[in-house]
Amino acid sequence: MAVRDFRSELVGSFSEGSNGNPTVAMIEAAFRHHGLNWRYINCEVPPAGLADAVKGARAMGWRGFNLSIPHKVAVIAHLDKLGESAAIMGAVNCAVNREGVLIGENTDGKGFLKSLLEVVDPRGKSIVMFGAGGAARAIGVELALAGAKDITIVNRSAERAQPLVKLLNEKTKTPAELVVWPRPYRIPDGTDIVVNATSIGLGNGNQPLDIDVTSLKPQMVVADVIVDPPDTRFLRDAKSQGCTTIDGLGMLINQGVIGVKYWTGIDADPAAMRAELEAIFGG
Known part of the structure; x- marks a missing residue:
């Protein structure tokens, strides 16, 4: 003892x-x-x-x-x-x-959700998420369990994104749909939360996400999972449109x-x- x-x-x-x-x-x-x-x-x-x-x-x-x-x-x-x-x-x-x-x-998605809840409750909210890898999978599941209204998965590869969309549709109550990433992607009107769950911006704070920046609206909450650097081009673009932002830290x-x-x-x-x-x- x-x-x-x-x-x-x-x-x-x-x-x-x-x-x-x-x-x-x-x-x-x-x-x-x-x-x-x-x-x-x-x-x-x-x-x-x-x-x-x-x-x-x-x-x-x-x-x-x-x-x-x-x-x-x-x-x-x-x-x-x-x-x-x-x-x-x-x-x-x-x-x-x-x-x-x-x-x-799995604390990956839980950490994101806790960070998001400091700003907005995802229950009943429409979400656009870029990416379909491990981070996106964890975040998507937690957002669905938290009662998100719907989740749109935007990814360059339909083949890679389909398992995540299938998982959300079959194992949670939140409907999910896949959009193969058009360039640039325009965030749909009525979107409440936008999440970059890709590696775009990792190690390069000036690398842009391929979106129509003007489609970001002030009422949207915009989050990025990148921590190095935390001040990504995506978040700076969102701030320029009046959005509330959440960094990867x-x-x-x-x-x-x-x-x-x-x-x-x-x-x-x-x-x-x-x-x-x-x-x-x-x-």
């Missing part, structure tokens, strides 16, 4: 590369801010080692861990239960150890807030986490 009194509680992430560093910094900043003797450790785990990594986390009593691509789907076979949205989307990015039971959750921070709550039971201060990320990415 004396040994346990002096050791840190452990959580961490399993990634194939070292891309977890911003999350490490953000989560550890929250632990420091709240005076918690916890550590968040990024572990590089190849696909062949995932099963052993999960067994190791169980054996060492880790409180949980995050997962990045390519582990988000494969890890499901090594967990005990899944949360509702993780089960629908078939992907896990956060495991939580609850008295020895490993439960898979909010989504990432709220993923951290939700993860810390799952693991520790405390409500982490998002300001401490944002300060750490702004030092890394700017904001």
